[in-house]
Amino acid sequence: MGIEDILMHDESLFQNINAFDPDYLPPNYNYRDRQMEAMAMAIRPAMRGGQPSNAVVLGSPATGKTTAIKKVYELVEKNTEKVVCVYINCQLHTTRFGIISQVHKKIFGFLPPETGIPFARIYEKVMLELQKNNQSLIIAFDDVNYLFQSNNANKLFYDILRAYEEYPGVKTAIFAILSDLEFKYAFDKNVNTVFIPQEITFPPYSYSEIKDILNDRANAGFYPNVLGDDVLEEIAAYTYENGDLRTGINLLRSCGNIAEADASREITQEHFSKATDSLVSVNTSQILDSLTDIERSLLQLIIDSEKNVTAGVLGEAFREKEKVSYSSFKRTLDKLEFLRLIDTKYTGSGSRGNSREIILRFNPDDYDI
Secondary structure, eight states: OOOOHHHHHOOHHHHHHHHSTTTTOOSOOOHHHHHOOOOOOOOHHHHTTTTOOEEEEOOOOTHHHHHHHHHHHHHHHHOOSEEEEEEETTTOOOOOHHHHHHHHHHHSSOOOSSSSSSSHHHHHHHHHHHHHTTTTEEEEETHHHHHHHTTTTTHHHHHHHGGGGTTTTTTEEEEEEEEOTTOOOOOOHHHHTTTTOHHHEEEEOOOHHOOOHHHHHHHHHHHSSBEEEEEEEEHHHHHHHHTTTHHHHHHHHHHHHHHTTTTTTSHHHHHHHHHHHHHHHHHHHHHHHHHHHHHHHHHHHHEEEEEEEEOHHHHHHHHHHOOOOOOHHHHHHHHHHTTSEEEEOSSSSTTTTTTTTEEESSOGGGGGG
């Protein structure tokens, strides 16, 4: 099939290609009932005019945290007008002005002008509107660690959680969503007195849960009989091995696209193999681009080391190079393993984990590191 045929061919395996989008909210959302119930319990007092609770939502990437909070928000807004629910992606919005502008948009339906109006005036407008309507405000900060990197976390949390001091009757709460489990959040004393969160933990999905979720997504996205159980099991196993549900969802879309380009009416093992080959390269490049300087430095040291380098030898070299503690080295090494850039194999000798042999999971010659 030529390029023009691929672009213009009017037959499709997809009945809803949007089912594989990152922001797609599935109608059936399974295996997170306990976490969603905890979120609902934190919000419930606000629906009755009371004070909602703060929460820290913890879990590795792609464990359903964002989808869960959006589903809970959807249910809250369906059942009451007493609560204003705002979701903030902190990778996109990190400034006080940018974030209060998103709150303004949620309440009034439009963004305020980017210039000419100070933060304080927009903040006052928002709080007076909440006060007038006797509404509570609940803000979910997704990837909240980015606010700490921009040094805006303390001021923003103070602005939101202590609003009642200047605007009596205004009730506010924050859901701080964290994907980096190594991240330690630390607030000023005046924020700690009001931000006393409960923790809601999202564990990784099991293989059977991943398979069920991917099957539901495939049923929503493909026409019947496009994806057989054998290929679904391959995709689920690959996803479980990589530890990221988004990988499986991307694979479903990629398999469908490749099958369509082959003018096939079903997804085959060959389509799965082609999709994984292309996905590994793209995912690894994205992960490498996301590394911090210290993580990149350790990875480069591993690449330059002998094939059978151990954690003990590597740790000594890294600590001398970067002037960091052993615990800092171990956290960085564990992060590289968590990202599946390396494997560690125990040799049965040594102590403190120094007996681990470090093994690269990718060919560094294929990437610009």
